[in-house]
Amino acid sequence: MTTQTMLSMLGQGMLVSLQIFFWTLVGSLPLGMLVAFGRLSRFKPLTWLVRAYISIMRGTPLMLQLFVVYFGPYYLLGLETGSNYRFTATLIAFILNYAAYFAEIYRSGIESIPHGQREAANVLGYSRSQTFIKIILPQVIKRVTPAITNEVITLVKDTSLAFAIGVTEMFTQAKAIAASQHSMEAFVLAAAFYYVFNAIVAFAMERIEKRMAYYHE
Amino acid sequence: MSENAPAGTPQPTSAASAGRAATGTDVPVLQIAGAVKSFGGTEVLHGIDLTVNRGEVVGIIGPSGSGKSTILRCATLLERLDRGSLCYDGDYLATAGQDGTSSYRDAKTLRAARSKFGLVFQNFNLFPHYTVWKNITDAPLHVQGRDRDEVERVAQDLIRKMGLDGRERAVPCELSGGQQQRVSIARALALNPHILFFDEPTSALDPELTGEILKVIRDLAAEHMTMVIVTHEMAFARDVADRIAFMDGGVIVEEGDARQVVDNPRRERTKTFLGKFTDGA
Numbered sequence: 001m002t003t004q005t006m007l008s009m010l011g012q013g014m015l016v017s018l019q020i021f022f023w024t025l026v027g028s029l030p031l032g033m034l035v036a037f038g039r040l041s042r043f044k045p046l047t048w049l050v051r052a053y054i055s056i057m058r059g060t061p062l063m064l065q066l067f068v069v070y071f072g073p074y075y076l077l078g079l080e081t082g083s084n085y086r087f088t089a090t091l092i093a094f095i096l097n098y099a100a101y102f103a104e105i106y107r108s109g110i111e112s113i114p115h116g117q118r119e120a121a122n123v124l125g126y127s128r129s130q131t132f133i134k135i136i137l138p139q140v141i142k143r144v145t146p147a148i149t150n151e152v153i154t155l156v157k158d159t160s161l162a163f164a165i166g167v168t169e170m171f172t173q174a175k176a177i178a179a180s181q182h183s184m185e186a187f188v189l190a191a192a193f194y195y196v197f198n199a200i201v202a203f204a205m206e207r208i209e210k211r212m213a214y215y216h217e
Numbered sequence: 218m219s220e221n222a223p224a225g226t227p228q229p230t231s232a233a234s235a236g237r238a239a240t241g242t243d244v245p246v247l248q249i250a251g252a253v254k255s256f257g258g259t260e261v262l263h264g265i266d267l268t269v270n271r272g273e274v275v276g277i278i279g280p281s282g283s284g285k286s287t288i289l290r291c292a293t294l295l296e297r298l299d300r301g302s303l304c305y306d307g308d309y310l311a312t313a314g315q316d317g318t319s320s321y322r323d324a325k326t327l328r329a330a331r332s333k334f335g336l337v338f339q340n341f342n343l344f345p346h347y348t349v350w351k352n353i354t355d356a357p358l359h360v361q362g363r364d365r366d367e368v369e370r371v372a373q374d375l376i377r378k379m380g381l382d383g384r385e386r387a388v389p390c391e392l393s394g395g396q397q398q399r400v401s402i403a404r405a406l407a408l409n410p411h412i413l414f415f416d417e418p419t420s421a422l423d424p425e426l427t428g429e430i431l432k433v434i435r436d437l438a439a440e441h442m443t444m445v446i447v448t449h450e451m452a453f454a455r456d457v458a459d460r461i462a463f464m465d466g467g468v469i470v471e472e473g474d475a476r477q478v479v480d481n482p483r484r485e486r487t488k489t490f491l492g493k494f495t496d497g498a
Binding site: 138 | 331334
């Protein structure tokens, strides 16, 4: 196998990894906010349900969650899912898992905003939604960005777990090449890929943090 | 409401009605009657009556935990009364039922009523991510939905009046405490409130910065802005207020002409409290 072929195979895998990464963020960043609202709700049954969900998502391995989502429909419900389901299952598991982590980050961010901010907005006549969107949320985003960055960097590396259910992402390709070629070369290239990917993520997040550094409390 | 105060309405003191606000027949800007408030089973207000007439400046003094801030928080709808009534310009926001229990108007009415009053907090509570300009103009534009040109004119005037020229683009963390408090006063005034409440406006400031805030409040008083000021600055309260209410243990112990209450308090508790200030001076 030429390096050319190897790179092209890894490149295809990389596209899949990027898609997992992208769609997981698109799904879990907003979903995490909804989960955080549920967690902060005054309606107790909802709070307990959300707490249980977060607890399970954080207390069990993501790889196991992948298996449950992938095999569950067949073993539990007897549904035929087809091979296209691999990618969908990966996104479902990743989004559900990451939303739980993001929810806890958002929750602590929301709770850390001084109560006086809500009171000032209330007296000035801002509605509840205006208060959240204009006053609270921008301050929450600034406060949680460093923690979100950590999770996003973890996500880049976690995309390789999709290997477990046979999604042909980067790591799956690397392992297949390494096995057929009896060579470490593919692994080295894969490592370089994850490393560069994360360097870009870290750089981008730092830019975002700097843009919000014009004020402090 | 008619000109005849209904039974149970607190009587304005003779000092107040004879004061500079010669508007005896006007409906009071604020009327609180029989205010009772508990937090977790502890009653902190035991039946407060407070009437503020147009153009009047009322000082509320008293030791920590006397309920001074709570009465302001109830008046500004940050807390709800358990019993008693709350009325602005003759419009009841909360009425007391047969047994005294307060019932509030619907949320929409209450939200609309918020434009009648402003509150200046001890800790300013400016929005840290907004510039001075946006702190002042955002609510008039997006809560009251006023015309942009008009709001900008008002904001310009307030900026000048509060001595904040050139700081429009600054964010609160770039300002001194005194400047921040002046922004928060401007923010409250931009909504054209009928009455402005101050909750210990100088307590979070370094001593050398309190003067500038007291001067701003004095200027507002000279313009006949209706104000209720909770403060520990006795000399200031004596000077600027028409009337002073001394609170202790959740009741108004003594209320009357500002100079009379500070210089010649009638009640023992008032004397003891004020003695702590004058002894050191």
